[in-house]
Amino acid sequence: MSQQPPVRPEYQRELSAPAALRLDVPLPLATRLWNQTWLRKTVIVALLLVVWEVVARLQNNDLMLPGVVQTLRAWVEDMQSGELPGKIANSLGTLLKGYLIGSVLALLFSALAISTRFGRDLLSTLTAMLNPLPAIALLPLALLWFGLGKASLIFVLVHSVMWPIALNTWSGFTSVPETLRMAGRNYGLSGPRLVLNILIPASLPSIISGLKIGWAFAWRTLIAAELVFGASSGDGGLGWYIFQNRNELFTDRVFAGLATVIVIGLLVEGLVFATLEKATVKRWGMQR
Template identity: 80%
Template sequence: MSRSPYIRPEFEHELPPLRNLPVETPLPLSQRLWNQTWLRKCLIVFLVLVLWEIAARVQQNDLMLPGVLQTLRAFSEDMRNGELPEKIINSLSTLLKGYLAGSALALIASALAVTTQFGRDLLSTITAMLNPLPAIALLPLALLWFGLGNASLIFVLIHSVMWPVALNTWSGFSSVPETLRMAGRNYGLSGPRYVILILIPASLPAILSGLKIGWAFAWRTLIAAELVFGASSGEGGLGWYIFQNRNELFTDRVFAGLLTVIVIGLLAEGVVFSSLEKVTVKRWGMQR
């Protein structure tokens, strides 16, 4: 005797209407403004400028410490007469050549290290030998080998950029999960295609970190190197501008040159690298 299947009776619960719910009040304007990162950073810069102006007024010695307004006046004058723009273009053109060449060499060395045992031994050995060596220490050799000019500057810039970028890139390659590595091998990827399609996207946060460190090293090395090369050849960029005005005791223009270096560094960090992170690692959910 077959029994009919049990059918569960259907019923409907009528929910009471929602009343007297708390309404979320919008955040106060002050808190909404404080949540803006750019505003907080601008406030920090403003406080630094205020402290600088207070220190200059207490010092009361324009030769030792010019004020903010004096420095901005010198900056504006040299921007209008074309001296500062020319120095900025000279410095940035040389910097980009050395920075791009050093980054490319670092990426090639890291790719070779991740694909072959010999490349791994070569990168670890050469990095341990040359990374602690300051780029400024190579200035005499650069003068001897390449003479005066941009070639010597580019040589020391490549040295300052290559090792931090290579170390961070190699660290990023080493931290790629084995699951992604196996997925790449299952698709038949090897050699350059394996590096470009699997390792670089997976280790992009570490690569970008290395590029930012390399940029900072290159910027500092360039200014220091131009103090020597500019003084030797009579030409140069922002480093030579600072050196020349220091010799002529134009301290306000020295501070204007230093302010230009700081502004360019802030723009590179806040515009170039931040935009690159937003469209890549932050958009992909790899970084907060």
């Protein structure tokens, strides 16, 4: 007859959480504020502005380096006169045209590359040849082919946008798991339907990353092209505004134009792309 092991009596022990881990104790106000990303970035920008103003006062030469207050005054004056808003509208209008055309072409090239062997060879060859080529280097050819107008600027913008977006999109397509591809084929998806319903949603983080890189390239290329090319059909943009004020030695307006370029870049990055990521890849758990 085997002896039964003794039964240990059951009991329940109440655990009390440490005071530091209790959820009903709010964090200090300074900690809660510092956890806000927008506040930390605002502090960084404010520190940079203070350093700029201090260096300008030590330099004591408005022609070489105007201060923050002087630059802000020039920016407000040109905004109220309507000159700066007109330049901003011209630059953004040209930029959006080239950006949209380049993005669509990049998506078509990537879809062709993922669907056919010829498309894959075509995309790899063109990106190897044209991606290292600076877009501004094509501006003389653009002027010969399209003349003095916005078409020349749009041409160089398409070149600067298309290849980084195509490379990132292609990289996203190739990183899609084979199980997702097989699931799509089991549902009868192939060709463009497979790209639209399976590949694009699954590779959306890479596509958005490519769109952000393409935007940065396009914005830099446009300002540089306007600085070299000048006015487009008699009506220039921000680059022409900077170039013109530099010739007239209005350094405060030059800095006002540069600050406008920076602010627009920050707004697009912080509003457009951040909202797009929050509504798609972060909401779907594809990105932290």
